[in-house]
Amino acid sequence: MNEPRTYPGAPVTLPLRLDAEPKPVPGCAHCDNIAMEHDRAQANGDASRRRDCNVRLRRHLSADHR
Template identity: 60%
Template sequence: MSEPKTYPSAPVELPLRLGSEPEPVPGCAGCRELANVRDRARAGGDLTTVVDCNVLMARHPEGHP
């Protein structure tokens, strides 16, 4: 039988997956606004909002052909 560990294991390192960001659809005001908010958030270091804008831009259907 093996002895139980009495010390913590090394941390698990997950890969950082940086895919391409969605581009605003030409003529879509919603996409353009999300891209503007994303740019301001990135400039301010708010990466949570950057990711949120990317998700919303990728999922919103209004104004798209």
């Protein structure tokens, strides 16, 4: 006898993202501020804030350092 399915289909396999963390542009005060916040978050074990800093830095880099 078949077991009842409790899901609509096969499981989804997501790729493991190993993107390198963004690098601040030397001499940019905004990059430096985000990088310092990132370093504090990493030192305190705050992975959520660290990822938030990465997102903010990527957005800043794409908007202001193209």
